[in-house]
Amino acid sequence: MTSPDDSSAPQTPYADRCYRSPAGIASGVLLLLLAAWLGGDAVFRGSGRTPWLTLAGLLCVVPLIVAFTLRPAVWAGEKRLLVRNPFRTITVPWGCVEDVRAGYSSELFAGGAKYQLWSIPVSLRKRKAAARRGVDEAAVRAPADQAIEEIRELAARHASDDGGGVLVRWAYEVLVPVGVGVVLLVVLGVLG
Structure with missing residues:
Protein backbone atom coordinates (compact mmCIF):
# COMPACT_ATOMS: atom_id res chain seq x y z
CA MET A 1 0.00 0.00 0.00
CA THR A 2 1.35 3.38 -0.91
CA SER A 3 0.85 6.63 0.85
CA PRO A 4 -0.52 9.63 -1.02
CA ASP A 5 2.13 11.82 -2.52
CA ASP A 6 1.70 15.44 -1.49
CA SER A 7 4.62 16.64 -3.60
CA SER A 8 2.32 17.11 -6.62
CA ALA A 9 0.19 19.65 -4.72
CA PRO A 10 1.10 23.24 -5.58
CA GLN A 11 3.20 24.79 -2.85
CA THR A 12 2.36 28.42 -2.25
CA PRO A 13 5.24 30.43 -0.84
CA TYR A 14 2.84 32.37 1.30
CA ALA A 15 -0.47 31.56 2.93
CA ASP A 16 -3.06 34.27 3.59
CA ARG A 17 -2.81 35.72 7.08
CA CYS A 18 -5.45 37.47 9.12
CA TYR A 19 -4.65 39.86 11.94
CA ARG A 20 -7.40 40.55 14.48
CA SER A 21 -7.52 41.75 18.07
CA PRO A 22 -8.62 38.94 20.43
CA ALA A 23 -9.36 41.49 23.15
CA GLY A 24 -11.51 43.49 20.72
CA ILE A 25 -13.50 40.42 19.73
CA ALA A 26 -14.02 39.37 23.36
CA SER A 27 -15.14 42.85 24.41
CA GLY A 28 -17.48 43.05 21.41
CA VAL A 29 -19.16 39.78 22.31
CA LEU A 30 -19.57 40.90 25.92
CA LEU A 31 -21.01 44.28 24.88
CA LEU A 32 -23.46 42.59 22.50
CA LEU A 33 -24.59 40.24 25.27
CA LEU A 34 -25.05 43.20 27.62
CA ALA A 35 -27.02 45.13 24.98
CA ALA A 36 -29.22 42.08 24.32
CA TRP A 37 -29.84 41.58 28.03
CA LEU A 38 -30.64 45.20 28.87
CA GLY A 39 -32.43 45.89 25.57
CA GLY A 40 -34.47 42.70 25.77
CA ASP A 41 -35.53 43.55 29.30
CA ALA A 42 -36.61 47.05 28.26
CA VAL A 43 -38.47 45.78 25.18
CA PHE A 44 -40.36 42.99 26.93
CA ARG A 45 -40.98 44.63 30.32
CA GLY A 46 -41.12 48.27 29.32
CA SER A 47 -44.31 50.23 28.90
CA GLY A 48 -45.38 53.17 26.77
CA ARG A 49 -42.70 54.38 24.37
CA THR A 50 -39.87 52.58 26.16
CA PRO A 51 -39.85 49.48 23.90
CA TRP A 52 -39.80 51.63 20.75
CA LEU A 53 -37.06 53.92 22.05
CA THR A 54 -35.06 50.86 23.08
CA LEU A 55 -35.39 49.24 19.64
CA ALA A 56 -34.31 52.48 17.94
CA GLY A 57 -31.38 52.78 20.35
CA LEU A 58 -30.34 49.18 19.72
CA LEU A 59 -30.56 49.78 15.96
CA CYS A 60 -28.11 52.63 16.48
CA VAL A 61 -25.78 51.03 19.05
CA VAL A 62 -25.43 47.40 17.90
CA PRO A 63 -23.87 48.24 14.49
CA LEU A 64 -21.40 50.56 16.25
CA ILE A 65 -20.40 47.80 18.68
CA VAL A 66 -19.87 45.42 15.76
CA ALA A 67 -17.99 48.07 13.77
CA PHE A 68 -15.50 48.93 16.50
CA THR A 69 -14.95 45.46 18.00
CA LEU A 70 -15.80 42.58 15.66
CA ARG A 71 -15.37 44.12 12.21
CA PRO A 72 -11.72 45.32 12.19
CA TRP A 170 -17.34 52.83 2.75
CA ALA A 171 -19.10 50.33 5.04
CA TYR A 172 -22.73 51.17 4.31
CA GLU A 173 -23.76 48.00 6.13
CA VAL A 174 -22.70 49.83 9.31
CA LEU A 175 -23.53 53.43 8.43
CA VAL A 176 -27.10 52.88 7.18
CA PRO A 177 -28.47 51.13 10.31
CA VAL A 178 -26.79 53.69 12.56
CA GLY A 179 -28.31 56.52 10.53
CA VAL A 180 -31.76 54.91 10.59
CA GLY A 181 -31.47 54.39 14.35
CA VAL A 182 -30.53 58.04 14.91
CA VAL A 183 -33.42 59.24 12.74
CA LEU A 184 -35.86 56.99 14.62
CA LEU A 185 -34.58 58.26 17.97
CA VAL A 186 -35.05 61.88 16.85
CA VAL A 187 -38.53 61.19 15.47
CA LEU A 188 -39.60 59.35 18.62
CA GLY A 189 -38.15 62.16 20.74
CA VAL A 190 -40.01 64.84 18.79
CA LEU A 191 -43.29 62.94 18.84
CA GLY A 192 -42.92 62.23 22.53
Missing part, protein backbone atom coordinates in the same frame (compact mmCIF):
# COMPACT_ATOMS: atom_id res chain seq x y z
CA ALA A 73 -9.34 42.90 10.48
CA VAL A 74 -6.28 42.96 8.25
CA TRP A 75 -5.78 40.25 5.65
CA ALA A 76 -2.38 39.90 4.02
CA GLY A 77 -2.75 37.87 0.83
CA GLU A 78 -0.40 36.92 -1.94
CA LYS A 79 -1.46 39.82 -4.17
CA ARG A 80 -2.80 42.48 -1.82
CA LEU A 81 -3.43 43.77 1.69
CA LEU A 82 -7.07 44.14 2.73
CA VAL A 83 -7.76 46.43 5.69
CA ARG A 84 -11.24 46.37 7.20
CA ASN A 85 -11.72 49.28 9.60
CA PRO A 86 -14.95 50.26 11.38
CA PHE A 87 -16.33 52.42 8.57
CA ARG A 88 -14.15 51.61 5.54
CA THR A 89 -12.57 48.72 3.69
CA ILE A 90 -9.26 49.50 2.02
CA THR A 91 -7.78 47.19 -0.63
CA VAL A 92 -4.11 47.87 -1.31
CA PRO A 93 -2.06 45.97 -3.91
CA TRP A 94 1.41 45.19 -2.56
CA GLY A 95 3.01 47.46 -5.17
CA CYS A 96 1.15 50.48 -3.70
CA VAL A 97 2.30 49.94 -0.09
CA GLU A 98 4.73 52.72 0.77
CA ASP A 99 5.30 51.97 4.47
CA VAL A 100 3.82 50.19 7.48
CA ARG A 101 4.56 51.53 10.97
CA ALA A 102 3.64 50.89 14.58
CA GLY A 103 4.30 53.83 16.87
CA TYR A 104 1.41 54.70 19.13
CA SER A 105 -0.94 53.12 16.57
CA SER A 106 -0.50 50.84 13.55
CA GLU A 107 -0.47 52.75 10.29
CA LEU A 108 -0.37 51.90 6.60
CA PHE A 109 0.90 54.42 4.05
CA ALA A 110 -0.29 53.74 0.51
CA GLY A 111 -1.23 55.83 -2.49
CA GLY A 112 -0.16 59.02 -0.76
CA ALA A 113 -2.59 58.50 2.15
CA LYS A 114 -2.37 57.17 5.68
CA TYR A 115 -4.73 54.45 6.96
CA GLN A 116 -5.07 53.17 10.53
CA LEU A 117 -4.88 49.41 11.12
CA TRP A 118 -7.58 49.09 13.79
CA SER A 119 -7.17 45.34 14.21
CA ILE A 120 -3.49 45.58 15.21
CA PRO A 121 -3.54 47.53 18.48
CA VAL A 122 -0.23 48.78 19.81
CA SER A 123 0.40 48.13 23.49
CA LEU A 124 3.30 50.14 24.87
CA ARG A 125 3.13 48.04 28.04
CA LYS A 126 3.61 44.80 26.04
CA ARG A 127 6.38 46.43 24.04
CA LYS A 128 8.25 47.40 27.24
CA ALA A 129 7.67 43.95 28.77
CA ALA A 130 9.06 42.27 25.65
CA ALA A 131 12.11 44.52 25.74
CA ARG A 132 12.72 43.67 29.41
CA ARG A 133 12.35 39.91 28.87
CA GLY A 134 14.67 39.49 25.96
CA VAL A 135 18.14 40.79 25.35
CA ASP A 136 17.88 39.91 21.67
CA GLU A 137 15.06 42.07 20.32
CA ALA A 138 14.55 39.87 17.27
CA ALA A 139 13.62 36.91 19.46
CA VAL A 140 11.12 38.64 21.74
CA ARG A 141 8.74 41.19 20.24
CA ALA A 142 5.37 42.66 21.16
CA PRO A 143 2.49 41.13 19.13
CA ALA A 144 1.78 44.35 17.23
CA ASP A 145 5.45 44.76 16.34
CA GLN A 146 5.57 41.15 15.08
CA ALA A 147 2.49 41.67 12.90
CA ILE A 148 3.81 44.94 11.46
CA GLU A 149 7.19 43.32 10.75
CA GLU A 150 5.48 40.44 8.89
CA ILE A 151 3.40 42.87 6.82
CA ARG A 152 6.49 44.98 6.12
CA GLU A 153 8.40 41.87 4.93
CA LEU A 154 5.52 40.86 2.66
CA ALA A 155 5.33 44.37 1.21
CA ALA A 156 9.07 44.30 0.49
CA ARG A 157 8.83 40.80 -1.04
CA HIS A 158 5.96 41.80 -3.35
CA ALA A 159 6.98 45.43 -3.98
CA SER A 160 7.35 44.84 -7.73
CA ASP A 161 3.80 43.47 -8.05
CA ASP A 162 1.41 45.84 -9.77
CA GLY A 163 -2.24 45.28 -9.06
CA GLY A 164 -3.77 48.68 -9.73
CA GLY A 165 -4.41 51.40 -7.19
CA VAL A 166 -5.76 51.69 -3.69
CA LEU A 167 -9.50 51.00 -3.47
CA VAL A 168 -11.50 52.47 -0.56
CA ARG A 169 -15.10 51.38 0.05
Whole structure:
Protein backbone atom coordinates (compact mmCIF):
# COMPACT_ATOMS: atom_id res chain seq x y z
CA MET A 1 0.00 0.00 0.00
CA THR A 2 1.35 3.38 -0.91
CA SER A 3 0.85 6.63 0.85
CA PRO A 4 -0.52 9.63 -1.02
CA ASP A 5 2.13 11.82 -2.52
CA ASP A 6 1.70 15.44 -1.49
CA SER A 7 4.62 16.64 -3.60
CA SER A 8 2.32 17.11 -6.62
CA ALA A 9 0.19 19.65 -4.72
CA PRO A 10 1.10 23.24 -5.58
CA GLN A 11 3.20 24.79 -2.85
CA THR A 12 2.36 28.42 -2.25
CA PRO A 13 5.24 30.43 -0.84
CA TYR A 14 2.84 32.37 1.30
CA ALA A 15 -0.47 31.56 2.93
CA ASP A 16 -3.06 34.27 3.59
CA ARG A 17 -2.81 35.72 7.08
CA CYS A 18 -5.45 37.47 9.12
CA TYR A 19 -4.65 39.86 11.94
CA ARG A 20 -7.40 40.55 14.48
CA SER A 21 -7.52 41.75 18.07
CA PRO A 22 -8.62 38.94 20.43
CA ALA A 23 -9.36 41.49 23.15
CA GLY A 24 -11.51 43.49 20.72
CA ILE A 25 -13.50 40.42 19.73
CA ALA A 26 -14.02 39.37 23.36
CA SER A 27 -15.14 42.85 24.41
CA GLY A 28 -17.48 43.05 21.41
CA VAL A 29 -19.16 39.78 22.31
CA LEU A 30 -19.57 40.90 25.92
CA LEU A 31 -21.01 44.28 24.88
CA LEU A 32 -23.46 42.59 22.50
CA LEU A 33 -24.59 40.24 25.27
CA LEU A 34 -25.05 43.20 27.62
CA ALA A 35 -27.02 45.13 24.98
CA ALA A 36 -29.22 42.08 24.32
CA TRP A 37 -29.84 41.58 28.03
CA LEU A 38 -30.64 45.20 28.87
CA GLY A 39 -32.43 45.89 25.57
CA GLY A 40 -34.47 42.70 25.77
CA ASP A 41 -35.53 43.55 29.30
CA ALA A 42 -36.61 47.05 28.26
CA VAL A 43 -38.47 45.78 25.18
CA PHE A 44 -40.36 42.99 26.93
CA ARG A 45 -40.98 44.63 30.32
CA GLY A 46 -41.12 48.27 29.32
CA SER A 47 -44.31 50.23 28.90
CA GLY A 48 -45.38 53.17 26.77
CA ARG A 49 -42.70 54.38 24.37
CA THR A 50 -39.87 52.58 26.16
CA PRO A 51 -39.85 49.48 23.90
CA TRP A 52 -39.80 51.63 20.75
CA LEU A 53 -37.06 53.92 22.05
CA THR A 54 -35.06 50.86 23.08
CA LEU A 55 -35.39 49.24 19.64
CA ALA A 56 -34.31 52.48 17.94
CA GLY A 57 -31.38 52.78 20.35
CA LEU A 58 -30.34 49.18 19.72
CA LEU A 59 -30.56 49.78 15.96
CA CYS A 60 -28.11 52.63 16.48
CA VAL A 61 -25.78 51.03 19.05
CA VAL A 62 -25.43 47.40 17.90
CA PRO A 63 -23.87 48.24 14.49
CA LEU A 64 -21.40 50.56 16.25
CA ILE A 65 -20.40 47.80 18.68
CA VAL A 66 -19.87 45.42 15.76
CA ALA A 67 -17.99 48.07 13.77
CA PHE A 68 -15.50 48.93 16.50
CA THR A 69 -14.95 45.46 18.00
CA LEU A 70 -15.80 42.58 15.66
CA ARG A 71 -15.37 44.12 12.21
CA PRO A 72 -11.72 45.32 12.19
CA ALA A 73 -9.34 42.90 10.48
CA VAL A 74 -6.28 42.96 8.25
CA TRP A 75 -5.78 40.25 5.65
CA ALA A 76 -2.38 39.90 4.02
CA GLY A 77 -2.75 37.87 0.83
CA GLU A 78 -0.40 36.92 -1.94
CA LYS A 79 -1.46 39.82 -4.17
CA ARG A 80 -2.80 42.48 -1.82
CA LEU A 81 -3.43 43.77 1.69
CA LEU A 82 -7.07 44.14 2.73
CA VAL A 83 -7.76 46.43 5.69
CA ARG A 84 -11.24 46.37 7.20
CA ASN A 85 -11.72 49.28 9.60
CA PRO A 86 -14.95 50.26 11.38
CA PHE A 87 -16.33 52.42 8.57
CA ARG A 88 -14.15 51.61 5.54
CA THR A 89 -12.57 48.72 3.69
CA ILE A 90 -9.26 49.50 2.02
CA THR A 91 -7.78 47.19 -0.63
CA VAL A 92 -4.11 47.87 -1.31
CA PRO A 93 -2.06 45.97 -3.91
CA TRP A 94 1.41 45.19 -2.56
CA GLY A 95 3.01 47.46 -5.17
CA CYS A 96 1.15 50.48 -3.70
CA VAL A 97 2.30 49.94 -0.09
CA GLU A 98 4.73 52.72 0.77
CA ASP A 99 5.30 51.97 4.47
CA VAL A 100 3.82 50.19 7.48
CA ARG A 101 4.56 51.53 10.97
CA ALA A 102 3.64 50.89 14.58
CA GLY A 103 4.30 53.83 16.87
CA TYR A 104 1.41 54.70 19.13
CA SER A 105 -0.94 53.12 16.57
CA SER A 106 -0.50 50.84 13.55
CA GLU A 107 -0.47 52.75 10.29
CA LEU A 108 -0.37 51.90 6.60
CA PHE A 109 0.90 54.42 4.05
CA ALA A 110 -0.29 53.74 0.51
CA GLY A 111 -1.23 55.83 -2.49
CA GLY A 112 -0.16 59.02 -0.76
CA ALA A 113 -2.59 58.50 2.15
CA LYS A 114 -2.37 57.17 5.68
CA TYR A 115 -4.73 54.45 6.96
CA GLN A 116 -5.07 53.17 10.53
CA LEU A 117 -4.88 49.41 11.12
CA TRP A 118 -7.58 49.09 13.79
CA SER A 119 -7.17 45.34 14.21
CA ILE A 120 -3.49 45.58 15.21
CA PRO A 121 -3.54 47.53 18.48
CA VAL A 122 -0.23 48.78 19.81
CA SER A 123 0.40 48.13 23.49
CA LEU A 124 3.30 50.14 24.87
CA ARG A 125 3.13 48.04 28.04
CA LYS A 126 3.61 44.80 26.04
CA ARG A 127 6.38 46.43 24.04
CA LYS A 128 8.25 47.40 27.24
CA ALA A 129 7.67 43.95 28.77
CA ALA A 130 9.06 42.27 25.65
CA ALA A 131 12.11 44.52 25.74
CA ARG A 132 12.72 43.67 29.41
CA ARG A 133 12.35 39.91 28.87
CA GLY A 134 14.67 39.49 25.96
CA VAL A 135 18.14 40.79 25.35
CA ASP A 136 17.88 39.91 21.67
CA GLU A 137 15.06 42.07 20.32
CA ALA A 138 14.55 39.87 17.27
CA ALA A 139 13.62 36.91 19.46
CA VAL A 140 11.12 38.64 21.74
CA ARG A 141 8.74 41.19 20.24
CA ALA A 142 5.37 42.66 21.16
CA PRO A 143 2.49 41.13 19.13
CA ALA A 144 1.78 44.35 17.23
CA ASP A 145 5.45 44.76 16.34
CA GLN A 146 5.57 41.15 15.08
CA ALA A 147 2.49 41.67 12.90
CA ILE A 148 3.81 44.94 11.46
CA GLU A 149 7.19 43.32 10.75
CA GLU A 150 5.48 40.44 8.89
CA ILE A 151 3.40 42.87 6.82
CA ARG A 152 6.49 44.98 6.12
CA GLU A 153 8.40 41.87 4.93
CA LEU A 154 5.52 40.86 2.66
CA ALA A 155 5.33 44.37 1.21
CA ALA A 156 9.07 44.30 0.49
CA ARG A 157 8.83 40.80 -1.04
CA HIS A 158 5.96 41.80 -3.35
CA ALA A 159 6.98 45.43 -3.98
CA SER A 160 7.35 44.84 -7.73
CA ASP A 161 3.80 43.47 -8.05
CA ASP A 162 1.41 45.84 -9.77
CA GLY A 163 -2.24 45.28 -9.06
CA GLY A 164 -3.77 48.68 -9.73
CA GLY A 165 -4.41 51.40 -7.19
CA VAL A 166 -5.76 51.69 -3.69
CA LEU A 167 -9.50 51.00 -3.47
CA VAL A 168 -11.50 52.47 -0.56
CA ARG A 169 -15.10 51.38 0.05
CA TRP A 170 -17.34 52.83 2.75
CA ALA A 171 -19.10 50.33 5.04
CA TYR A 172 -22.73 51.17 4.31
CA GLU A 173 -23.76 48.00 6.13
CA VAL A 174 -22.70 49.83 9.31
CA LEU A 175 -23.53 53.43 8.43
CA VAL A 176 -27.10 52.88 7.18
CA PRO A 177 -28.47 51.13 10.31
CA VAL A 178 -26.79 53.69 12.56
CA GLY A 179 -28.31 56.52 10.53
CA VAL A 180 -31.76 54.91 10.59
CA GLY A 181 -31.47 54.39 14.35
CA VAL A 182 -30.53 58.04 14.91
CA VAL A 183 -33.42 59.24 12.74
CA LEU A 184 -35.86 56.99 14.62
CA LEU A 185 -34.58 58.26 17.97
CA VAL A 186 -35.05 61.88 16.85
CA VAL A 187 -38.53 61.19 15.47
CA LEU A 188 -39.60 59.35 18.62
CA GLY A 189 -38.15 62.16 20.74
CA VAL A 190 -40.01 64.84 18.79
CA LEU A 191 -43.29 62.94 18.84
CA GLY A 192 -42.92 62.23 22.53
